[in-house]
Amino acid sequence: MYLSPSTGPGVATPTPPDVRESAPRKISRLGLGIILLLIVLLAYGGWTLFGAREAHADAPPMPTxxxxxxxxxSLVEWDDYSGRFEPSRWVDIKPRVSGQLRAVHFRDGEIVRQGQLLFTLDDRPFVAALNEARARASAARTALALARAELARATALVDDEAISREEVDTRRAAVASAQSQVAALDAVVQQRALDVDFTRIRAPIGGRISDRRVHGGNLVAANDTLLTTIVALDPIHFVFDGSEGLYLRAQRSREAGAAPQVEIRLQDEADYRWKGRVDFNDNRIAADSGTMRSRAVVANPTHFLTPGMFGNMRLASGVRRDxxxxxxxxxxxxxxxxxxxxxxxxxxxxxxxxxxxxxxxxxxxxxxxxxxxxxxxxxxxxxxxxxxxxxxxxVRIADAAPAPAPQPDLAPPPSQATLAN
Structure with a gap:
């Protein structure tokens, strides 16, 4: 009830319908709120369960x-070294007499054998000197024969006292002097014969010869002019340096009675195909580098290995260990x-x-x-x-498979090429 201004006091009028709220409408609004709350709770719970399911699905499995x-x-261990090949022997060929070079009897760079004729000098002056020495030696022998005959006659006359003993001694001394003269001239003949022989220069060792340094027609000086060089290739030496620790380990292995093995590969090879043995260690360790210089001997029957080549070497102690x-x-x-x-x-x-x-x-x-x-x-x-x-x-570990072959250090590719017919 409310009082209207158009009416007087004490007059009551009914409440308008839009102002009063019925009880059933309040109940429906309350139920709607409860329903909305339940929807929100269900939605939140579903998203929570879905997120947990996704998190569970994203968990990584245990690795296998x-x-x-x-x-x-049982292993045989190897130590690695590097070094270079050197000739087992080398000779500088020089003339032993002076003269004019007349002929060369080899091809540059070929393999020569010991005693092979290499150079020939003009031997005419030396042959003349040899003939002169032989003539002098012949004259000395004639003088010796005369001195011996005179001594024999004097010896026969001394018993008859037809000659003095002093004369006999003088003739005996003459015989001795003649004998010495013959020996001296024989030595001169031998020297002149050697000079003639030295005009034919032969290879003192077998191996690969270098190129000729002097051509025919030139004058050469005794023991001075270098004609060529020869290097021996079979066997060939491999010279390498090793640290003090590696040297001590090798020495311990030798004391144990193990025979060290040497295997070498060249820079364009993948396997160690060259075999050898260590035959020399230097007499001291270098103070500046702390290394020991050593040498291995390698067979080279085909003369493929050349002095100056670089190689990688491995040295086995010969001792097996588990x-x-x-x-x-x-x-x-x-x-x-x-x-x-x-x-x-x-x-x-x-x-x-x-x-x-x-x-x-x-x-x-x-x-x-x-x-x-x-x-x-x-x-x-x-x-x-x-x-x-x-x-x-x-699983099981298989035995050692071959390691991938190292790529060899090949020479640079050619700079040009032409089409083959």
């Missing part, structure tokens, strides 16, 4: 790795140390520090830090984290 126990093998081998890819570097991943109890990954040895094909020798019964991760190491669990697929 291939693991195996290391294999045990070692554990794992794939080289399973060994990782962690700062300054080497590690392998080992699967322990409960399939938990553990990082194990190891000391590595030489590479054997695709495998790596482990010197310490690993036991024969350890299970090493050999495939999937990038997915295995130390301290995490993994699924293990047991």
């Amino acid at each position: 790795v291939n693991a195996a126990r290391p294999i045990q093998r 070692a554990l081998l794992v794939p080289d890819a399973a060994v990782m570097t962690d700062q300054a140390r080497k590690i392998v991943l080992v699967v322990g109890k409960g399939n938990v990954v553990e990082a194990r520090p190891v000391t590595v040895g030489a590479r054997v094909g695709t495998l790596r020798a482990i010197r310490s830090g690993l036991r024969p019964d350890d299970v090493v991760v050999i495939d999937g190491v990038q997915m295995a984290q130390p301290g995490a669990k993994v699924n293990v697929r047991a």
Whole structure:
């Protein structure tokens, strides 16, 4: 009820319908609010469950790795060196007498044998000197024969006292002097004969000869003019330097009775095809470099190896030792140390520090830090984290496959080419 201004006091009029609110309308509004609240709660719960399901679906599965126990093998370890080939012998050919060079009897760069004729000098002056010496020697022999006859006559007359003993002694001294003169002239003949022989210059050793340094018609000086050089190629020497530590290890192996083996490869070869043996070590270690100069002898029957060639050499101690081998890819570097991943109890990954040895094909020798019964991760190491669990697929390590052949250092390609017919 309310009072209208147009009416007087005390007169009541009904309340308008748009002002009063019925009870059923209030109840319907309350129910609508409850329904909206339930919809919001259900929507939020659904999104929460969906997000949890997605999170569960995005969780990474436990990684699977291939693991195996290391294999045990007996190894022969090698040490690497580098060096160059040198001739086993070399000679500078120089004339022993002076004269005019008349002929050259070899082709430049060919293989010559010991005693082969190489050069010929004009021998006419030396033949004349030889004939003169022989004539003087013949005259000395005639004088000696006369002195001996006179001595014989004097000796026969001394018994009859027809000649004095002093005369006999004088004639005996004349015989001795004549004998000395003959010996001296015989030596001159021998020297002149040697001069004649020296006009024919022969190879003192067999090997590959260099080019001629003097051509026919030129004058050469005794013991001065270089005519050519010869280097011996079979066998050939390989000279190399090694550190003090490597030298000590080689010495220990020799004390143990092991025969060191030498294998060499050239710069364009992938395998070590040249075999040899160490026959010389220098008498001291160089103070400036701390290295020992050594030499190996290599057979070279085909004369393929040439002095000055560079080569890579490996030296085996000859001692066999047992070692554990794992794939080289399973060994990782962690700062300054080497590690392998080992699967322990409960399939938990553990990082194990190891000391590595030489590479054997695709495998790596482990010197310490690993036991024969350890299970090493050999495939999937990038997915295995130390301290995490993994699924293990047991496999076996194959024996060492040949390592990829190193690419040889080939000569540069030709600068030009032409079409072949």
